[in-house]
Amino acid sequence: MHYQARFHQLLNYIDSHLDEDLTVEKLSHIACLSKYHFHRQFSSLFGISAFTYIRQARMKRASYQLAFKKEMRIVDIAMANNYESSEAFSRAFSQSIGQNPSQFREQPDWIPWYEKYQRFKKMRVQRMQSCQPLYHVDVVKMSEIKIAALEHLGSFESLGNTIKHFIHWRKDNRLSPKVSRTFNIIYDDPAVTEPDKYRCEICVSIKLDVKPNDQGVFAKIIPAGRCAVIRHIGFEDTINKAITYLYSEWLAENEEELRDYPLFFERISLFPDVAECEVITDIYLPLK
Structure with missing residues (x-):
């Protein structure tokens, strides 16, 4: 449970710092783990690599920003999610989501979006189940x-x-x-x-x-x-x-x-x- 709690803390850190450069040195330090074994430990526990998790978390946040934050320019969303340019963000978003950022902003296709993120969702739910909450x-x-x-x-x-x-x-x-x-x-x-x-x-x-x-x-x-x-x-x-x-x-x-x-x-x-x-x-x- 202590081991899983460290990864629980790590994922919370990642989700709160998606606009930063999340290196293996920084992530392994947050989790109090050796950087030489970090990737294998993360993948063994969650079924995906740490960088895949970060990429998917950024794409999910970018999707919400595009759909619900019309005051944010696409270039600002790209920068907020650690992309060096709107072109790089557009390529990555299109490959991940199936629509380019402008198309998704205008008319999001949510059903295939949800299907894509089912594995991501299940992984996070399972992670939370390992840390039993005390409800008040x-x-x-x-x-x-x-x-x-x-x-x-x-x-x-x-x-x-x-x-x-x-x-x-x-x-x-x-x-x-x-x-x-x-x-x-x-x-x-x-x-x-x-x-x-x-x-x-x-x-x-x-x-x-x-x-x-x-x-x-x-x-x-x-x-x-x-x-x-x-x-x-x-x-x-x-x-x-x-x-x-x-x-x-x-x-x-x-x-x-x-x-x-x-x-x-x-x-x-x-x-x-x-x-x-x-x-x-x-x-x-x-x-x-």
Whole structure:
């Protein structure tokens, strides 16, 4: 466990320093390992080389920056992900993702993107499972929250397109994360729901009414009531483990009953604004 914890610390370091030159000397020093054996140790534990992990992590962050950070120029995204030029970045991105950066920015093809990153996701989930989290659950009484919401109905893999539309509406209405809270209402589990029937809502807290709009954003209320809440810090890929703990262990141990309202998240910090290992999500389970 101590050995795996060192690699856990190393991957968090990598994900927080993707814009730096990550040499084997630096990485082996962070992990407290010999540089002569580092690559074999990393590959044996994770199934891919350290540099493959770094390349894929940079491409994932660049994908999010292209899709959701329109204020960032492509050349700035290239520099932020340690490429010497936009041309080098474009070649690498096209080979990795299957679209060049301009094409992905204009119309991301998320379904093959998700398929490509399944191995990357599974590797990280397995890594997190080796470090058992200790969940702290609070029971809070929520006040009513007025929100603007955009429904997503379709495969989980195409959620990025709905997020993109919502970001446009949010910017047009000057509701940045600095001035309004971000929520997701989760109606279905993508692991057991048919892809075309998966449903969730992307939401933002509001004070004024929602004006008629082309994006389909509408006003609604998150009702007041008791909730169990877990603060999840880290990769989105591991959030289901915290949810499973709430349903399978915490509810039974505390003899609580569920309220007739779906699970919802509050996004305290978002990727790629922060490194994936630093993303904060509060998970709310409504209680009677």
